[in-house]
């Protein structure tokens with residue numbers, strides 16, 4: 001009888017770093033097979049582990065094409081009867097973006113678990129092997145099925161929508177600032193105590209190339225010329241990373257109104273790590289004034305995730321108008 005298997009897709013990152021002959025750290029160079037050969041699993045872990053080295057990149061170099069390739073690979077692998085789940089190893093810098101893209105574009109079903117590491121496999125006290133082992137345990141767990149992509153890091157299990165990188169170097173590199181983790185990996189045990197809400201309207205189909213959507217951070221004294229510059233140089237959608245409840249400097253309002261009048265979709269999220277955007281005020285540059293100018297508020301998503309959502313929505317035609325489809329996804 002063939003054993004059920006977990007397929008591990010490796011994409012690079014610190015977790016796949018390797019020293020070259022001159023002792024320089026080559027981020028993402030290590031092949032998946034070499035990496036997985038050093039992972040130890042509990043004696044009762046019975047699934048077979050199959051490894052595919054998909055990419056050899058630091059995660060700042062991941063592109064839309066890479067995301068589409070990863071999605072395709074997940075769809076094909078999940079369709080195989082003997083596959084229990086999928087693990088993706090990834091650089092931590094953009095891990096939450098890849099996880100969220102898969103969250104909104106893959107049908108829920110078999111577990112898809114992303115992990116990475118803060119310390120390279122050759123560094124003392126590396127978190128690479130324990131994070132991979134924990135991700136494999138979660139991918140093999142029936143509790144993880146149907147939850148959408150999960151991120152496993154430093155023994156915590158997070159939902160793709162909620163997770164953020166919170167430390168540039170420490171091994172507790174990820175957190176879900178609003179909700180906390182869904183659960184933990186405790187030795188051989190996978191303990192899931194919360195179920196993430198699935199975004200309505202997903203999975204989103206992808207019918208054409210994902211277009212350029214830019215992020216515009218609002219900050220004290222930020223120039224409104226950023227808005228025009230983004231559109232003039234080819235952005236077909238914008239995500240404003242707003243202040244607090246979703247605010248911008250007052251002198252942004254005219255440029256924003258010009259852009260929305262041209263039919264360019266604009267979303268606003270908060271730059272705060274937690275809490276929803278909300279029309280709590282009436283001043284110029286408030287969320288209320290942005291909404292009157294046609295800007296779509298998006299709650300509980302970082303700018304980086306909202307930008308992927310908008311680009312993905314623009315890559316497909318839906319039965320409903322874009323604003324309705326944004327509302328479904330952003331609720």
Ligand SMILES: NC(=O)C[C@H](N)C(=O)O
Pocket residue numbers: 012013014015027057058059060090091092093094116117118119
């Ligand atoms: N810890 C890491 O993986 C960071 C690395 N720069 C990456 O994202 O590829």
